[in-house]
Amino acid sequence: MAGEERRTDKRKRPRTCVGCGEESPKRELIRIIRTPEGEVRYDPTGKANGRGAYLCRRSDCVALAKKKKALSRALKTDVDGVVYDSLIALCTEKDGEGRDVTVEK
Numbered sequence: 447m448a449g450e451e452r453r454t455d456k457r458k459r460p461r462t463c464v465g466c467g468e469e470s471p472k473r474e475l476i477r478i479i480r481t482p483e484g485e486v487r488y489d490p491t492g493k494a495n496g497r498g499a500y501l502c503r504r505s506d507c508v509a510l511a512k513k514k515k516a517l518s519r520a521l522k523t524d525v526d527g528v529v530y531d532s533l534i535a536l537c538t539e540k541d542g543e544g545r546d547v548t549v550e551k
């Protein structure tokens with residue numbers, strides 16, 4: 447029973463939000479990375495190089511993460527408050543209470 451590690455498909459594995467601690471499918475989360483240069487930023491592609499952390503696309507979660515300094519902990523670097531603020535702006539912008547997200551054709 448215990449012993450052998452179960453192989454899971456990494457791409458389908460849910461990610462944990464560093465704000466609320468809940469698991470969500472990756473596409474519902476925003477990815478924040480620490481680049482090799484030490485810069486912390488939002489990664490819209492989900493593929494950028496660097497250490498990554500995930501947050502729900504909800505300003506509440508970002509605010510919670512800010513309070514707990516969750517990103518600093520997850521990324522093992524100092525994360526400035528402005529990073530969180532820009533993420534909150536990003537969430538409110540794209541969330542829009544049921545408003546349609548811009549669809550590119």
Ligand SMILES: [Zn+2]
Pocket residue numbers: 463464465466467468501502507
């Ligand atoms: Zn969350």
